[in-house]
Amino acid sequence: MNPQDGLSPPAATALRAALDQALARVLPEQLAGPTADVLWWALLGTLILAVIQVSMLYATWLERKAVGRIQNRLGANRVGKFGLLQPIADMVKMLTKEDITPSGAHRWVYNLAPILVVPPAILVFAVIPVGAGLVATDLSVGFLFFIAVSSTVVIPIVMAGWGSRNKYALIGAMRAVAQIVSYEIPQVLSVIGVLLMAGTLSTQGIISSQGVAVPPYGSFPGVWFVLVQPVAFVIFMLATVAEIERSPFDMPEAESEIIAGYHTEYSGIKFGMFYLSLYFLTIAAACLGTILFLGGWQAPLAALSFIPGWVWFSGKTLLLVLFFMWLRGTLPRLRVDQMMGFCWKILVPLALANLMVAGLVGKLAKQADASPLFTLAGFTLANLVLVAVAVWLLVAWRSRVGGPAVGLRPPTVAEGAA
Amino acid sequence: MIEQAFFLVLAGVTLGAALGVVTARSVFVSALWLVLSFLGIAGLYVLLDTGFLAVIQVLIYVGAISVLILFAIMLTRNIMVGERATNNQWAMGLALALALFGTLAAVGHQADWRLNDAAVVPAAGGLVLTGDSLAERATVPGALVIQDEAGAPTVAASGNIATLGRAFMSDYLLAFEVAAVILLVALLGAIVIARE
Numbered sequence: 001m002n003p004q005d006g007l008s009p010p011a012a013t014a015l016r017a018a019l020d021q022a023l024a025r026v027l028p029e030q031l032a033g034p035t036a037d038v039l040w041w042a043l044l045g046t047l048i049l050a051v052i053q054v055s056m057l058y059a060t061w062l063e064r065k066a067v068g069r070i071q072n073r074l075g076a077n078r079v080g081k082f083g084l085l086q087p088i089a090d091m092v093k094m095l096t097k098e099d100i101t102p103s104g105a106h107r108w109v110y111n112l113a114p115i116l117v118v119p120p121a122i123l124v125f126a127v128i129p130v131g132a133g134l135v136a137t138d139l140s141v142g143f144l145f146f147i148a149v150s151s152t153v154v155i156p157i158v159m160a161g162w163g164s165r166n167k168y169a170l171i172g173a174m175r176a177v178a179q180i181v182s183y184e185i186p187q188v189l190s191v192i193g194v195l196l197m198a199g200t201l202s203t204q205g206i207i208s209s210q211g212v213a214v215p216p217y218g219s220f221p222g223v224w225f226v227l228v229q230p231v232a233f234v235i236f237m238l239a240t241v242a243e244i245e246r247s248p249f250d251m252p253e254a255e256s257e258i259i260a261g262y263h264t265e266y267s268g269i270k271f272g273m274f275y276l277s278l279y280f281l282t283i284a285a286a287c288l289g290t291i292l293f294l295g296g297w298q299a300p301l302a303a304l305s306f307i308p309g310w311v312w313f314s315g316k317t318l319l320l321v322l323f324f325m326w327l328r329g330t331l332p333r334l335r336v337d338q339m340m341g342f343c344w345k346i347l348v349p350l351a352l353a354n355l356m357v358a359g360l361v362g363k364l365a366k367q368a369d370a371s372p373l374f375t376l377a378g379f380t381l382a383n384l385v386l387v388a389v390a391v392w393l394l395v396a397w398r399s400r401v402g403g404p405a406v407g408l409r410p411p412t413v414a415e416g417a418a
Numbered sequence: 419m420i421e422q423a424f425f426l427v428l429a430g431v432t433l434g435a436a437l438g439v440v441t442a443r444s445v446f447v448s449a450l451w452l453v454l455s456f457l458g459i460a461g462l463y464v465l466l467d468t469g470f471l472a473v474i475q476v477l478i479y480v481g482a483i484s485v486l487i488l489f490a491i492m493l494t495r496n497i498m499v500g501e502r503a504t505n506n507q508w509a510m511g512l513a514l515a516l517a518l519f520g521t522l523a524a525v526g527h528q529a530d531w532r533l534n535d536a537a538v539v540p541a542a543g544g545l546v547l548t549g550d551s552l553a554e555r556a557t558v559p560g561a562l563v564i565q566d567e568a569g570a571p572t573v574a575a576s577g578n579i580a581t582l583g584r585a586f587m588s589d590y591l592l593a594f595e596v597a598a599v600i601l602l603v604a605l606l607g608a609i610v611i612a613r614e
Contacts, residue, residue: 034420109447141579144473151481155453158488162446170492177489181482201579 012133016040044136048125056279057087063325070329097268102165105265109163114266114273117156121280123149128287129204131297131309142203143195146288147188150243150281154180157252157262160274164265172261175336176252179242182343183249187239189351190232193358194225194292207296223372224300226293228379231354231386233293235347237323240289242343244281247328251336286320287313294320350390357382424465432458445491453484470579 019039023032061076061083068075076083101110127142129135139145154177161173195201198209210224226233242249253261263274290296294316297309334342361382365375435458438451456479463472586594 106444106447109450139469141470141473144470144477148473148477148481151477151485154481154485155450155488158485158492159450162488162492174489174492177485181485181489184481 048136049122052122052125052280052283055283056276057091059279059283059321060090061087062321063328066322066325067329070326091272094269094272099268099270100265102265104165106163106165109159110265111163111270113156113160113163114270116159117153117277118273118280120149120152121277121284124281124284125287127203128284128291129207129296130313134297134310135204138202138204141201143191143201143206143292146203146284147184150284151180151184153277153281160266161262164262166265168258168260169262169264171258172252172264175258176245176262179245179249179252179339179343182340183239183242183347186235186343186347186351187243189348189355190235190239191292193229193232193355193362196359197225197228197362203291203296207291207298210295210298223376224293224295228376229293229354229358229383231350231383232358233289235351235354236293237289237320239343239347240285241324241327242339244278244285244324246278246282246324248331248333249339250333251339254333256333282324283317283321286317286324289320290316346394350386353386353390354383357386421465425462428458428461428465431455432462446488449484449487449491452487453480456480456484470582 016036020032020036023036023039026032027035064086065075065083076086079085079089101107124146126136127139127145129138157176157180158173161169161171161176164170194206198206200206200209245252251257253263258264263271266274290313296316297313299307299309299312358379361375361378364370365378370378432455435451435455439448439455442448442451456475460472460475460480463469463475
């Protein structure tokens with residue numbers, strides 16, 4: 001909410017004006033401005049924190065309900081109506097559990113890890129716009145900020161794995177690092193095609209370029225990028241599920257193999273912090289998908305734009321969160337060798353090819369000065385060709401090696417199986 | 419005033435963490451101090467109004483290089499026991515570090531650091547900071563003041579990324595391509611070593 005941008009909701013602008021006036025009366029002139037700024041940012045920060053924490057609490061409730069339904073169970077239904085108070089009860093349970101530090105642990109690293117794992121997951125919400133003007137700060141490098149800050153979550157995870165002095169924790173941390181570092185590549189590569197068309201890295205700019213062009217942004221009018229670049233959307237969603245370590249990519253904490261991965265030794269609220277961070281990142285990833293591919297806070301039809309932007313944004317985000325839960329309830333976990341093979345042998349080449357196709361078609365459409373409808377048709381055709389070629393290559397590969405591609409089957413002894 | 423205070427805090431964090439890197443007994447803890455030092459430098463970039471560099475610093479140095487360093491330590495060292503963090507090449511290392519510090523200090527001493535005069539940093543095609551427009555710059559978060567073809571200062575709405583990209587693809591094309599080739603060679607070298 002930048003009251004200066006002229007886009008903020010009237011209530012925010014009025015509140016800021018009232019704050020300015022009240023402070024101008026009490027404080028001398030040169031102090032009033034900065035104090036108002038600090039208070040305003042504190043207010044915004046509190047608001048964001050409150051909203052994402054409540055969302056996180058009820059995301060856990062929704063996950064238990066949704067996965068329960070998928071698996072033909074009822075899910076949480078004992079505490080409160082429909083189990084709605086269950087997350088509160090869980091929180092109390094976590095806070096009252098015994099806090100254990102293993103005697104062999106590196107005390108500082110072990111205790112700092114759960115503290116440091118949460119701030120990056122909260123910081124990314126600074127660049128997420130939930131409506132016209134409803135963004136904490138519209139950075140010109142917003143998307144890069146999101147990727148950079150969320151990638152630092154790896155470091156506390158390594159600290160947890162190493163500081164615990166536990167071999168399962170260490171294996172979990174190694175898996176997490178390998179997975180997050182690898183899947184970041186297809187994730188960013190798939191988005192570059194979108195950024196090429198949007199012509200900006202600002203999150204508001206990306207949203208505006210998918211709808212009615214709002215100055216100062218606006219280049220490709222009218223269509224959500226999920227329709228223009230469906231292949232990029234699929235790659236982005238798959239890589240994102242791996243980035244946030246959700247099933248079927250939850251090898252770092254695979255309970256049937258390595259107990260609980262890097263948070264094996266953590267109990268009580270310290271474990272709660274890892275849990276919190278992963279849920280924050282899940283919500284943030286859904287927000288990012290909404291911004292990049294689903295038109296952000298914009299209504300799908302101009303006729304529906306009387307419904308406020310934040311309703312659209314929350315609805316689309318909720319849809320993507322439910323998609324993540326659907327994956328978790330449906331698919332079995334990948335093996336570690338499949339995880340790396342899938343990333344480097346399928347997602348990365350496909351993302352590179354998609355980037356080239358997006359650049360080529362976008363450039364041709366721009367040169368020919370094509371109408372949006374014609375451009376959309378060109379992109380649809382190009383994406384179909386891309387998928388067809390990819391499938392053909394995979395099938396040809398499979399028939400040549402006489403089985404699933406390397407990395408999608410257990411390694412043979414000659415390839416270094418233990 | 420406030421900027422000064424922020425600078426002092428960030429410089430303190432950067433240098434203190436750097437001291438931690440060389441004094442920590444465990445290599446792993448050294449690497450963690452290095453992460454903090456990198457973050458301090460990112461903060462300094464933010465203070466210099468170069469948001470893009472700050473974000474790239476976090477993305478590359480904190481999110482990628484440090485993580486790979488930590489990963490390499492976990493793969494190669496017997497990490498469950500404490501280990502001596504020095505070896506018998508420390509004298510050579512000290513000499514190299516001093517030489518590097520001397521070079522950087524000499525360059526830093528000779529460089530033109532004025533920021534409030536007109537037309538400082540006359541670097542890549544149009545990447546010119548102008549003192550007159552520093553107030554103007556504040557209106558667009560993260561944007562760098564650049565000059566248009568006629569030389570009049572304008573505010574780039576999309577920040578300095580466009581300017582930087584244009585500079586890479588025109589004036590600094592050779593350096594850009596050489597860096598890309600070096601990275602490719604490193605990649606191939608890693609594959610060759612891993613296959614042996």
